Amino acid sequence: MAHIHESPIKYEHTNLVDLVLSNPNQKPETHPLYIDARTGESVTLFRLRRLIPWIHAGLERVYDMKKGDCVCVYSPNTIHNGPLYLGALSAGITISPANTAYVVDELERQLRMTRAKLIVAHPSNLDIALKAAQRVGIAPYAVLSIVKDPQHRVAFWMDVLVDPSSSSPAPIQLSHKESRETTAYLCFSSGTTGKSKGVMLSHYNCICMVVETARVGKAWADPTAVKISLGILPMYHMAGLNRLVQSGVTSGQTAIVIEKYTPQAMCEAIQRFKVTDVPTAPPVLLHLLNSPVVDQYDLSSIKALNVGSAPSSPDTVRRIMQKFNAPCTQAYGMTEAAPVVTMQTKDNCIPESVGRLLDCMQGKVVDPETGKDLPEGSVGEMCVKGPNVMIGYLDDASSTAATIDKDGWLHTGDIARMDPADGNWYIVDRAKELIKYKGFQVAPAELEGLLLECPDVADAAVIGIYDDAQATELPRAYVVLRHDSRLSKVDAPGAIAAWVQNRAANHKRLRGGVEILDIIPKSPQGKILRKELRQAYQERHKTPALAAKL
Numbered sequence: 001m002a003h004i005h006e007s008p009i010k011y012e013h014t015n016l017v018d019l020v021l022s023n024p025n026q027k028p029e030t031h032p033l034y035i036d037a038r039t040g041e042s043v044t045l046f047r048l049r050r051l052i053p054w055i056h057a058g059l060e061r062v063y064d065m066k067k068g069d070c071v072c073v074y075s076p077n078t079i080h081n082g083p084l085y086l087g088a089l090s091a092g093i094t095i096s097p098a099n100t101a102y103v104v105d106e107l108e109r110q111l112r113m114t115r116a117k118l119i120v121a122h123p124s125n126l127d128i129a130l131k132a133a134q135r136v137g138i139a140p141y142a143v144l145s146i147v148k149d150p151q152h153r154v155a156f157w158m159d160v161l162v163d164p165s166s167s168s169p170a171p172i173q174l175s176h177k178e179s180r181e182t183t184a185y186l187c188f189s190s191g192t193t194g195k196s197k198g199v200m201l202s203h204y205n206c207i208c209m210v211v212e213t214a215r216v217g218k219a220w221a222d223p224t225a226v227k228i229s230l231g232i233l234p235m236y237h238m239a240g241l242n243r244l245v246q247s248g249v250t251s252g253q254t255a256i257v258i259e260k261y262t263p264q265a266m267c268e269a270i271q272r273f274k275v276t277d278v279p280t281a282p283p284v285l286l287h288l289l290n291s292p293v294v295d296q297y298d299l300s301s302i303k304a305l306n307v308g309s310a311p312s313s314p315d316t317v318r319r320i321m322q323k324f325n326a327p328c329t330q331a332y333g334m335t336e337a338a339p340v341v342t343m344q345t346k347d348n349c350i351p352e353s354v355g356r357l358l359d360c361m362q363g364k365v366v367d368p369e370t371g372k373d374l375p376e377g378s379v380g381e382m383c384v385k386g387p388n389v390m391i392g393y394l395d396d397a398s399s400t401a402a403t404i405d406k407d408g409w410l411h412t413g414d415i416a417r418m419d420p421a422d423g424n425w426y427i428v429d430r431a432k433e434l435i436k437y438k439g440f441q442v443a444p445a446e447l448e449g450l451l452l453e454c455p456d457v458a459d460a461a462v463i464g465i466y467d468d469a470q471a472t473e474l475p476r477a478y479v480v481l482r483h484d485s486r487l488s489k490v491d492a493p494g495a496i497a498a499w500v501q502n503r504a505a506n507h508k509r510l511r512g513g514v515e516i517l518d519i520i521p522k523s524p525q526g527k528i529l530r531k532e533l534r535q536a537y538q539e540r541h542k543t544p545a546l547a548a549k550l
Helices: 016-020 045-063 081-090 104-114 123-136 157-161 176-181 203-217 238-251 263-273 282-290 314-324 397-403 444-451 492-501 530-541
Strands: 032-036 042-044 070-074 094-097 118-121 143-145 183-188 198-202 228-231 254-257 277-280 304-307 328-333 340-343 362-366 380-385 410-418 425-430 435-437 440-442 457-467 472-481 514-516
Touching: 016 081, 016 203, 016 238, 042 045, 045 081, 045 157, 070 081, 070 104, 070 123, 081 094, 081 238, 094 104, 104 123, 104 198, 118 123, 123 143, 143 157, 176 198, 176 203, 183 203, 183 238, 198 203, 203 238, 203 340, 228 238, 228 263, 238 254, 254 263, 263 282, 277 282, 282 304, 282 314, 282 457, 304 314, 314 328, 314 444, 362 410, 397 410, 425 444, 435 457, 440 444, 444 457, 444 472, 444 492, 457 530, 472 492, 492 514
Parallel strands: 032 254, 070 094, 070 118, 094 183, 118 143, 228 254, 228 277, 277 304, 304 328, 472 514
Antiparallel strands: 032 042, 183 198, 328 340, 362 380, 380 410, 410 425, 435 440, 435 472, 457 472
C-alpha cells in the first residue's frame, strides 16, 4: 500500500469563487485571464471581478434561481464560459456542463436528471438545445446563447443576465459542512461502463483540487512567472474546468481560448500569442508529432506540456520532449476525483508513469476479483481516498455504493501498480478492458504503446475478439498509417503484425489481426472508444458480446 499522506493545508475558503478570486500571485487588475484566439477579445481580472456579481444577481433576478438550482451549459470553449460558471457558483447555483457531441436524446436525459432551469448553448448547438428544452418543459426564454447568435434564435446571455446598474452581491457564505455538501458541478462521466452518470462535485472537492494541484505544480510560487496557456481542454470536462476555470484563474494564467480545435488553429494560436504551456490530451500530442502543419509555425515559445484525460504512450511522451526540448508531465484522474489523482512534476517526468498521489490522497491496490488488499508493488485495481472524491452519483445510490466502498475508498476500475521505492504510479489498463488470451492477461494500452513506436503507425487501438475455435480472446489492432508510410493498405496489416511479433511476448501477438482505419474513434477527451470498435467487429462478424472478464 502507498504511504498515506495527510494534507498539511487547512482550506480557509468555503466558496470556490472566493478562492478563485483570491489572486495569490498578485496579478494586476488589467491582467488578461482569457483571450479569444480568433478575435483577440479578452477578459481581464478586473472585468471578471465585475461580471461575477452581476451574473450572480442576474440569475436571481431574471430566472428566480437560488442555491441548489442548476444551469446547463452546452457549448464549446469560449471566453464567456469561465465568467458564467463562476457567476453561477457565486450564488450557490450548480453548473452542469454538457458534452457538445450530445444529440437531442442525450441532452434531454441530462436536463431531466439535473432538473436544469436554464440552458446556455452555443449557436452551433442551439437547435438541439431548443428541442431538448421543449421536451423537458424549459421555456424558450430560458435558453440563451453564449455568443451572439447570427440567426437571432435566442438572446445573448450577457444581454439578459448582466446589468451594471444592478446590485453586486458577494459570493454566498458556506460553512465548512455546507462546502462539503453544496454541489458546484454536475459533470457527467464518459459512460464507458454503461449510461453516463451525474457526478456531484462539491465546492470543497474543487477547492481541494485547486490548492493541492497548485502545491504540487508550485503554481503560486513565483508571482512574476508568465504563463500563457493553450485553452483547448473542453470546459465541459472536469480536466478543462479545473485548468481553465478554477486553477488557471486562481494562479493568474492567461488562457488562449480556441473555440474549434484544429491542428492549424492550435499552431496559429501558439505562434501568435507565444504560448508557454500546453495542457492537452493524447490526440493533440500525436498531431504535434505527425501533422505536416506543425512545421510551418514557430512553436519555440512552448516551455512545458501537460497531458491527461487518457493514457499516453511512453514513446509519444519521449518524442514530444525531444521535439520541443520541454518537459511533458502526465497526470491521472477521473471525474469522480475532481479530477486529479496523481501528477508529475518537471523533475519527476518519467514517461511510463503518471506521477505520485496528491499529498491529500491515500492510495492502494486490491485484487480486482476478491477486493482484498495487495502488497505494495503489486499490480491490481487502484483505489484512492481523499477530500477531492465526489459526493456521489446523482440519484444513484447503488452506483455510488459500487464505486465508493463502506470505508470511503473510490474504486477506479483501473489496473495499476505503485513503485514503493519512489511512490510513482503506473497505469496498466482498465480492469474491464484486459484481454485474456489462454489465461494470460494482455493490456490493450501496452500493445497500443508498442504500436505507436512502429515507424509506420500514427495512431492505434487494440481490443479483444473472441475465437470460438480456440475458446479464448485474441488481441486485434486497429491502426492509422503515418502520412509518410510506404506500406500499402494491403501490405500493412501483415507487416505491422510481424513487427509486433518480433517485439512482444508470445501471448501478446496480434492473433486477432490488424485492420487499417482512417481514424481511431475517440471521445472528446481523447479516450479510445474501444466499445465502438468491438461493436463494429461484432456486427460485421455476427459474434456475441464478450462476457465480463474480471
